[in-house]
Amino acid sequence: MGRSSSLRGVVRRAHLGMALMAMALAGSLLLLAGLVALRVHLENNLQLMARSVAYTVEAAVVFKDAEEAGQALARMLAREGVARAVVRDAEGAVFAQWQGAAPGLRARTGQALARLALLAPAVAHIRYEGAPMGTVELRGDGQALLNFVLTGLVALLACTAVSGAVGLLLARRMLRDMVTPLQALAQVARAVRRERATGLRVPPARLAELRELGDDFNALLGELEDREALLQQKNAELQQRALHDSLTGLPNRASFEQHLQAAIARARGAGQAMALLFIDCDRFKQVNDTHGHAAGDALLIEVARRLQAQVRAGDVAARLGGDEFAVVMAPPATQADAQALAGRVAAAMREPLVLESGGVLRPQMSAGVAVFPQQGGDMESLLHSADAAMYEVKARRGRRTTDVYERAQR
Numbered sequence: 570m571g572r573s574s575s576l577r578g579v580v581r582r583a584h585l586g587m588a589l590m591a592m593a594l595a596g597s598l599l600l601l602a603g604l605v606a607l608r609v610h611l612e613n614n615l616q617l618m619a620r621s622v623a624y625t626v627e628a629a630v631v632f633k634d635a636e637e638a639g640q641a642l643a644r645m646l647a648r649e650g651v652a653r654a655v656v657r658d659a660e661g662a663v664f665a666q667w668q669g670a671a672p673g674l675r676a677r678t679g680q681a682l683a684r685l686a687l688l689a690p691a692v693a694h695i696r697y698e699g700a701p702m703g704t705v706e707l708r709g710d711g712q713a714l715l716n717f718v719l720t721g722l723v724a725l726l727a728c729t730a731v732s733g734a735v736g737l738l739l740a741r742r743m744l745r746d747m748v749t750p751l752q753a754l755a756q757v758a759r760a761v762r763r764e765r766a767t768g769l770r771v772p773p774a775r776l777a778e779l780r781e782l783g784d785d786f787n788a789l790l791g792e793l794e795d796r797e798a799l800l801q802q803k804n805a806e807l808q809q810r811a812l813h814d815s816l817t818g819l820p821n822r823a824s825f826e827q828h829l830q831a832a833i834a835r836a837r838g839a840g841q842a843m844a845l846l847f848i849d850c851d852r853f854k855q856v857n858d859t860h861g862h863a864a865g866d867a868l869l870i871e872v873a874r875r876l877q878a879q880v881r882a883g884d885v886a887a888r889l890g891g892d893e894f895a896v897v898m899a900p901p902a903t904q905a906d907a908q909a910l911a912g913r914v915a916a917a918m919r920e921p922l923v924l925e926s927g928g929v930l931r932p933q934m935s936a937g938v939a940v941f942p943q944q945g946g947d948m949e950s951l952l953h954s955a956d957a958a959m960y961e962v963k964a965r966r967g968r969r970t971t972d973v974y975e976r977a978q979r
């Protein structure tokens with residue numbers, strides 16, 4: 570693939586090229602027109618000069634005084650733009666002649682230019698009392714043409730330089746209006762792509778088309794930002810739903826197992842103990858059957874709230890499903906800590922719950938404790954121990970409303 574050119578380079582080259590071409594074309598045409606006009610003017614001048622010379626040398630030709638004729642030529646033609654003058658007699662023989670300054674580079678160039686410009690020699694007839702006595706022929710030295718061409722070229726160069734500079738200046742202004750907004754747009758697009766910075770916006774451009782482009786781009790970014798926010802919100806909701814129980818808001822079984830695994834790993838790594846508390850409502854089915862499902866829900870929500878209020882920061886209370894709850898006590902958590910928590914939970918649960926219907930519930934809970942590593946070295950054995958401990962308590966629930974079974978002490 571070929572090298573891509575920048576907009577800056579293309580616009581600058583186009584402006585410069587156009588300015589130079591326009592100047593060269595206009596300058597050359599002006600120079601040519603000037604040359605044509607100057608040639609006509611020089612031919613007329615030369616013709617007048619030839620007539621004047623013919624009049625002056627008339628007497629010398631009539632009296633055949635070639636020396637006088639030569640002197641008259643020299644006298645008249647010095648500094649008059651004539652390269653050569655020849656006076657011929659009636660038979661066409663050279664009677665007298667005059668040569669301008671010795672030909673140097675400038676003189677040769679002038680004469681070449683005169684030939685190039687087709688500057689014709691001027692011929693005037695010498696008459697004496699109406700009879701032809703000879704002719705005077707003058708050739709221009711082309712110096713006026715050369716001066717004009719040189720001055721014209723210098724002026725053309727100066728104008729070209731000025732118009733080139735003006736062209737570049739205009740190109741720079743135009744580029745500023747065109748390139749700056751495009752660069753800002755590219756910068757924002759890059760930041761959005763790389764850093765998801767959808768809050769960025771492009772500043773308004775001066776040119777209407779680019780301003781419209783920027784406005785559309787900003788509107789697109791706005792939509793992208795809204796969609797991103799919606800997506801994040803949906804993700805958060807999904808995550809919340811995937812890891813939390815919808816009724817109580819507590820972490821669900823999946824989340825509980827993750828926390829338990831992590832706590833076991835931390836405890837094992839630090840050589841510390843951690844504990845697991847299993848809690849199950851007693852005769853919960855009766856609450857549903859007697860007071861209705863809504864009352865059962867209210868009780869579950871209240872149990873969750875009371876449980877949450879008793880755990881330490883870093884501990885995780887979860888609802889495993891139905892009327893089953895559990896607490897992961899983060900390491901370090903000893904048997905004594907677990908017993909203390911179970912006692913606090915039992916006390917909190919004993920508080921009566923007044924239903925919206927006016928009825929009063931007195932929740933009864935059975936709790937089982939398992940401590941790592943004494944009652945289980947991994948998640949499965951710990952879960953099994955806590956569950957078994959809880960069911961042993963439940964089996965004896967007739968004697969106490971809330972009980973805690975400590976397997977380690979049996």
Ligand SMILES: Nc1nc2c(ncn2[C@@H]2O[C@H](COP(=O)(O)OP(=O)(O)OP(=O)(O)O)[C@@H](O)[C@H]2O)c(=O)[nH]1
Binds near residue numbers: 851857861
């Ligand atoms: N209101 C309500 N009830 C639920 C929910 N999830 C499960 N249940 C009910 O909870 C009851 C649990 O019954 P069981 O496991 O026999 O528990 P229990 O009646 O407390 O019996 P024991 O544990 O042996 O004392 C069932 O009737 C379920 O229908 C819930 O989200 N809300």
